[in-house]
Amino acid sequence: MRQLSINRIQEGDLLGKTIYAHDGRVLLGRGIPLSSAYIERLKKLGISIIYIDDEETKDINIEDVVSxxxxxxxxxxxxxxxxxxxxxxxxxxxxxxxxxxxxxxxxxxxxxxxxxxxxxxxxxxxxxxxxxxxxxxxxxxxxxxxxxxxxxxxxxxxxxxxxxxxxxxxxxxxxxxxxxxxxxxxxxxxxxxxxxxxxxxxxxxxxxxxxxxxxxxxxxxxxxxxxxxxxxxxxxxxxxxxxxxxxxxxxxxxxxxxxxxxxxxxxxxxxxxxxxxxxxxxxxxxKHIAAYPTGCTVKLNTGEVGIVVDQNKSLPMRPVVRVLMAGDDPNQDKAKEYNLVEDRTTFIESILE
Structure with a gap:
């Protein structure tokens, strides 16, 4: 699972977390493919961040501290x-x-x-x-x-x-x-x-x-x-x-x-x-807050783009990042990961919305 800006959602993406109304009603359930009509409706509702499930991040479990x-x-x-x-x-x-x-x-x-x-x-x-x-x-x-x-x-x-x-x-x-x-x-x-x-x-x-x-x-x-x-x-x-x-x-x-x-x-x-x-x-x-939340997309100083897949709780500013693509080459190894506590010369430049 990962989080994306509503503006980066594509038709067919699978919703990763259920979306609720203020009274507890389910607006959209987890696992529903997002159609263009759904995406437009979510934008009109004012939702800016969406969680999706895809092949590259299906093993990422983003747990809440409260059920x-x-x-x-x-x-x-x-x-x-x-x-x-x-x-x-x-x-x-x-x-x-x-x-x-x-x-x-x-x-x-x-x-x-x-x-x-x-x-x-x-x-x-x-x-x-x-x-x-x-x-x-x-x-x-x-x-x-x-x-x-x-x-x-x-x-x-x-x-x-x-x-x-x-x-x-x-x-x-x-x-x-x-x-x-x-x-x-x-x-x-x-x-x-x-x-x-x-x-x-x-x-x-x-x-x-x-x-x-x-x-x-x-x-x-x-x-x-x-x-x-x-x-x-x-x-x-x-x-x-x-x-x-x-x-x-x-x-x-x-x-x-x-x-x-x-x-x-x-x-x-x-x-x-x-x-x-x-x-x-x-x-x-x-000490209890992730500066780079699990599932967010980040750009590294190496030019690579990746997803935060895990946290180093002793150093919240240095999470574990899985590279999705290096520079402009989407064919590079997608399984590569940086543990930014160990890779000390590598750091996050920005979160990509």
Whole structure:
């Protein structure tokens, strides 16, 4: 399996991972040949990354740290919660906690965790998929920090619901991918206060989770919002969610912005250490993130083009790359692989979209 930009998909390519709608419905199932009509429909849905299966990469297994079923259940619980809030009703906090507990169990079960999966997101599920991914990333950090179960659950619930306040915002604003105007920025910032007000009255949800929704955009240097808090005045769990949210927003399209490539996002996050987020948190986070996700297509300094087929967890910037073609000659040996930890003069120049 490998990932490709939707613009590089060809008619007849086999879909490598099932694509879901925001309510858990299957839009396209794994193994379906992609027709030109399907490809055009996926483009209109706003999906930019697709996983495909082909002969050259059929042995590449791209595993998620959380099961597909548990991700989908979390998205459904989030969708139900948001819809309830939108029409002025209460939502089932126990359903949210059940979905979160499944994610926690998946993460606690694994000994070593390394995130190497890119979401296939459409316009309609972007907010939900983002929140689930932030929940997963934050829980991974929480586990690495050794949080007890109560704090881990409060962290994960707060992460899943960190953007619940966006249900109070216009849908057109959330669907926008161009830069926000100054007025739109101020409107978008209000989602943190909305989220706090929604969650703080929920007796079945830890008040810490409400503070996560309120403070996840506060930054160490005091330049965040809504209260310009700085340093240790920011709740420590909110800092974790803030970092997970910041990274996931970088690597995926979202309201008011386009995505950044994962290796560039890792560099940006490192540059934010001791400015936006504590250095120790940034270092710990990046130890669990693949700068070059398994299945992505890369160009090497040798001129060769290949697929990332495995990771070196001790050196995330130096994965294992299988060459698909060398230079402009497609007849060169396709089985050649570079372990960039061992081949020290070979390095990745760029990810090919």
């Amino acid at each position: 597909e079923e548990n991700r989908r259940e979390a998205m459904i619980s989030l969708q139900h919660s948001g819809e309830a809030v939108r029409i002025g009703k209460d939502f089932d906090g126990f359903q949210v906690k059940k979905a979160v507990d499944n994610i926690i169990e998946d993460i606690l079960f694994q000994k070593e965790i390394f995130v190497s999966l890119t979401d296939m997101r459409s316009y309609d599920n972007q907010v939900f998929a983002h929140s689930v991914s932030v929940c997963v990333l934050a829980t991974i950090i929480g586990k690495a920090l050794g949080l007890d179960r109560d704090n881990l659950e409060a962290l994960a619930v707060g992460a899943l619901l960190h953007d619940i306040g966006t249900v109070k915002l216009p849908k057109e604003l959330l669907a926008k991918r161009e830069e926000f105007t100054t007025k739109e920025i101020e409107l978008y910032k209000s989602h943190t206060a909305h989220g706090f007000e929604i969650l703080r009255v929920k007796r079945d949800i830890n008040l810490l989770s409400a503070h996560i929704a309120f403070q996840h955009h506060e930054w160490m240097n005091g330049s965040g919002y809504p209260r310009n808090l700085s340093g240790d005045k920011i709740n420590s769990l909110a800092q974790i969610v803030g970092l997970a949210d910041f990274y996931d927003n970088l690597v995926n399209d979202g309201p008011g912005h386009k995505r950044t490539l994962p290796h560039e996002a890792c560099e940006i996050v490192m540059g934010c250490a001791d400015k936006l987020f504590p250095l120790n948190l940034v270092v710990l986070f990046l």
